[in-house]
Amino acid sequence: MDWFGDHVWQTWLGVAFVLGVLELFSLDLILIMLAMGALVGMVAALLGVPVVLQVILAAVAALAALALARPSIARRMHGGPELALGHGKLVGQRGVVTQQVTALNAGRIKLAGEIWSAVPLDETVTIEPGEPVEVIEIRGATAVVYPISTPGV
Structure with missing residues (x-):
């Protein structure tokens, strides 16, 4: 001690x-x-x-x-920089429909300056050209989208 x-x-x-x-x-x-x-x-x-x-x-x-x-x-x-890479960083972004989007026929949207094929998340929805959409998921080269605004509002 x-x-x-x-x-x-x-x-x-x-x-x-x-x-x-x-x-x-x-x-x-x-x-x-x-x-x-x-x-x-x-x-x-x-x-x-x-x-x-x-x-x-x-x-x-x-x-x-x-x-x-x-x-x-x-x-x-x-904490660090955003690590979303590739098409994963497009999820959550908004785009505009350029060709009608339905569940039976994939349409087209303009997203981040590029044209993407798109299908609706809800198979019963038809999204017309000019409508804004949000990307929910990317499946291969197809964006799964959901309309942001409802018709008539």
């Missing part, structure tokens, strides 16, 4: 190091924030602060890092 009393800052550094290594396995940014608190405890030990106050400072620093820094860092790490 005397060794810890004589080497408090080294103990804090060891705790920070172990927490940092464990963070490499978890990657949830919690242990690294605790390691930051341990580094604050180490600095306090180097300045000759009593051990009880070192523990309090380390705990406050770790909690502050968890509450203030971790959420924004995690958001930046886990």
Whole structure:
């Protein structure tokens, strides 16, 4: 026990190091924030602060890092650019019918500057040219669409 009393800052550094290594396995940014608190405890030990106050400072620093820094860092790490690729990025977009769309005869729509073949989601619906539609799904080279506005409204 005397060794810890004589080497408090080294103990804090060891705790920070172990927490940092464990963070490499978890990657949830919690242990690294605790390691930051341990580094604050180490600095306090180097300045000759009593051990009880070192523990309090380390705990406050770790909690502050968890509450203030971790959420924004995690958001930046886990959030990224839109990864919809190919025709998948067309789902949810709106187009305009250029040729009548029915369940029996695929029509045509203008979508994202291109002409696509289209069928209605509801097989009982006929969508006339000029009507706006929303793309619900892409099946091969055919867009499955649903009219945005109802006739007569």
